[in-house]
Amino acid sequence: MTYRGPNDAGTELLDAGEGWTLGLAQRRLSILDLSPRGHQPMTAADGRVILVYNGEIYNYLDLRTELSDYPFQSTCDTEVILAAYEKWGIDCVRRFNGMFAIALYDKKEKTLYLVRDRLGQKPLYYWNQKGGGILFASDLKVIMEAPGFPKALRRDVLGRYLCQGYLNAPDTVFEDVHKLLPGSVLTFRQGESTMKKYWDVADVYQHMQEMQVTDYGEAKATLKGLMQQAVKRRLIADVPLGSFLSGGYDSSLISALAQEQLGSRPLRTFSVGFEDPVYNEAGYARRVAEHLGTNHTEVVISEKDMFDLVESIPQYFDEPFADSSEIPTMLVSKTAKQDVTVALSGDAGDELFCGYNVYDRIAQAQKLDRLGGIAHVIGQLPTGIGKLEDKYPFRIKTIAKNRDPRTKTQFGEGSYGEAARALAAWREGDLPVSYPTELSYQTTNWQERRMLLDLDTYLPGDILNKVDRASMKYSLENRCPFLDVTVVEYAFRIDHGFKYRDGIKKYILRDIAWDYIPKDLLERPKKGFAVPLDTWLRGPLKEELLTFADPTRVRNQGLFDAKTVNSLVTKFLAEGDAGHGSGKNFSKLVWSYFVFQQWYDAWIG
Numbered sequence: 001m002t003y004r005g006p007n008d009a010g011t012e013l014l015d016a017g018e019g020w021t022l023g024l025a026q027r028r029l030s031i032l033d034l035s036p037r038g039h040q041p042m043t044a045a046d047g048r049v050i051l052v053y054n055g056e057i058y059n060y061l062d063l064r065t066e067l068s069d070y071p072f073q074s075t076c077d078t079e080v081i082l083a084a085y086e087k088w089g090i091d092c093v094r095r096f097n098g099m100f101a102i103a104l105y106d107k108k109e110k111t112l113y114l115v116r117d118r119l120g121q122k123p124l125y126y127w128n129q130k131g132g133g134i135l136f137a138s139d140l141k142v143i144m145e146a147p148g149f150p151k152a153l154r155r156d157v158l159g160r161y162l163c164q165g166y167l168n169a170p171d172t173v174f175e176d177v178h179k180l181l182p183g184s185v186l187t188f189r190q191g192e193s194t195m196k197k198y199w200d201v202a203d204v205y206q207h208m209q210e211m212q213v214t215d216y217g218e219a220k221a222t223l224k225g226l227m228q229q230a231v232k233r234r235l236i237a238d239v240p241l242g243s244f245l246s247g248g249y250d251s252s253l254i255s256a257l258a259q260e261q262l263g264s265r266p267l268r269t270f271s272v273g274f275e276d277p278v279y280n281e282a283g284y285a286r287r288v289a290e291h292l293g294t295n296h297t298e299v300v301i302s303e304k305d306m307f308d309l310v311e312s313i314p315q316y317f318d319e320p321f322a323d324s325s326e327i328p329t330m331l332v333s334k335t336a337k338q339d340v341t342v343a344l345s346g347d348a349g350d351e352l353f354c355g356y357n358v359y360d361r362i363a364q365a366q367k368l369d370r371l372g373g374i375a376h377v378i379g380q381l382p383t384g385i386g387k388l389e390d391k392y393p394f395r396i397k398t399i400a401k402n403r404d405p406r407t408k409t410q411f412g413e414g415s416y417g418e419a420a421r422a423l424a425a426w427r428e429g430d431l432p433v434s435y436p437t438e439l440s441y442q443t444t445n446w447q448e449r450r451m452l453l454d455l456d457t458y459l460p461g462d463i464l465n466k467v468d469r470a471s472m473k474y475s476l477e478n479r480c481p482f483l484d485v486t487v488v489e490y491a492f493r494i495d496h497g498f499k500y501r502d503g504i505k506k507y508i509l510r511d512i513a514w515d516y517i518p519k520d521l522l523e524r525p526k527k528g529f530a531v532p533l534d535t536w537l538r539g540p541l542k543e544e545l546l547t548f549a550d551p552t553r554v555r556n557q558g559l560f561d562a563k564t565v566n567s568l569v570t571k572f573l574a575e576g577d578a579g580h581g582s583g584k585n586f587s588k589l590v591w592s593y594f595v596f597q598q599w600y601d602a603w604i605g
Helices: 060-066 077-095 140-144 155-164 201-209 216-233 249-262 282-292 303-307 310-316 326-337 349-353 358-379 394-401 408-424 446-456 458-472 485-493 507-514 533-537 542-548 551-557 562-578 582-603
Strands: 008-017 020-028 049-057 098-106 111-116 125-128 134-137 177-179 184-189 192-197 241-244 268-274 295-301 342-344 477-479
Touching: 020 049, 020 098, 049 077, 060 077, 077 098, 077 111, 077 184, 125 140, 134 140, 155 408, 155 458, 155 582, 201 446, 201 485, 216 249, 216 485, 216 507, 241 249, 241 326, 249 282, 249 342, 249 349, 249 507, 268 282, 268 326, 282 295, 295 326, 303 326, 310 326, 310 458, 310 582, 326 458, 349 446, 349 485, 349 507, 358 394, 358 408, 358 446, 394 408, 408 446, 408 562, 408 582, 446 458, 458 477, 533 582, 542 562, 542 582, 551 562, 562 582
Parallel strands: 241 268, 241 342, 268 295, 342 477
Antiparallel strands: 008 020, 049 098, 098 111, 111 184, 125 134, 125 177, 184 192
């Protein structure tokens, strides 16, 4: 774990009573108080409490003022956690504004607490051992290498992994190993554990909606002020700091707010460009940087630069993870680390303010849902060779079949989900590929429902996981101002019409950005980091893919259906050779399978 914390290391072994022993180990990436006073594991002044911790508490200075009676020995936020626990107990986590994974042990109560931040910015895995013990870590590889770990794979999660490209908390690929749910506290004492949520997306959203803000001017002014404070809090560091800048709305606004706080001192900004002009967006970022007056670094990366990182994916994403944008994210992190230790990013702007293109399709689908219901009823008529519904054109069939109220906004899976299930089939019955949880969100607006679902699943399971692993590979800390708790909770109060206005996504966020940056510098189609998966899988990775699809290997592995795997890969490669076809629609599915096999060889095989 040295790359997650290259500056210091510490271990402690404690007698936890009744035959129990507690071991704590930590690698430190020094951000605040670079002196030995910030060393972990850290013990409270009276010796009662000890902890290891990964992350940042951004409001630690405010908390420190409230805790002025504590005899602080350092100027870092770690000691504030100890002081807060001694004054308020484990409920102190409700007061923390930050990103964190904490393991805190109370010697008097002989109780261990594992805590994760509200939206899952920092990873925390735990293994419930057969003998009643518990092993926890920031990296899954730590648990995999623990003595006696059986590496028993969960086949029931493979359908969802293949379809989504990631595994969301609490699931992992192993039996008895879990990710701690975001916003949760796990309490462990003498072999017994309990789980409690201190912050929940659905509950907080419902509560905040009771205080809905319907005045646009008030909403914009308040949100802008909260964003300014969120950025200001994330500029506190005892090491060099900068910002990722893609030239899109989210990263441009964050960079603008940071430059506003720094005044005449230029902010360091970083972007990557691609040699292929089809994907290259570096020019947009450069123009925004010139307008803001930042000290901008741009690196142009080649397809080879990206391809060379493919083999390292299992090492740093030590659980199967198939979002290919991890590769350019690693490269921009590598670039930034040459000059800074902390980088701000614009992550979560899309989920909070309705930014993804899928939200347009979801709005259309809700309007057509009643007609879809009628089409579904008619579609049950027999045709002699199946139901009429199965003969519908693709788009009509998708709307007609979208009848499950628990998954209304996830209709886009369609044949993709069916293919994922078929690949991972290993017993009778369907494997889950979607999240049947939408009824927990108290809103009839499908866009809002999907945004909340994304905050519970896609954001922590994919986006934040990707950014944490890609940045920490280079010992770079990433900070997300949009995930400041004050911003998130206020976003839940804002009338949805201010976010999605006349088909314009993120309207209120765009309006704030226009206060800093001319509109013509920001208006462009949304692209994101693109990786040529089709070209790779049909070119330099083709032989490896064919090896992974070998029927004997697949049968011996016992995880996937060998016939379906071979058929999918053969068809995918054949359609590529023909230069046309729908095979590329399944390139992400083939990539998910490829990444899993790559991971399997690295850690299991």
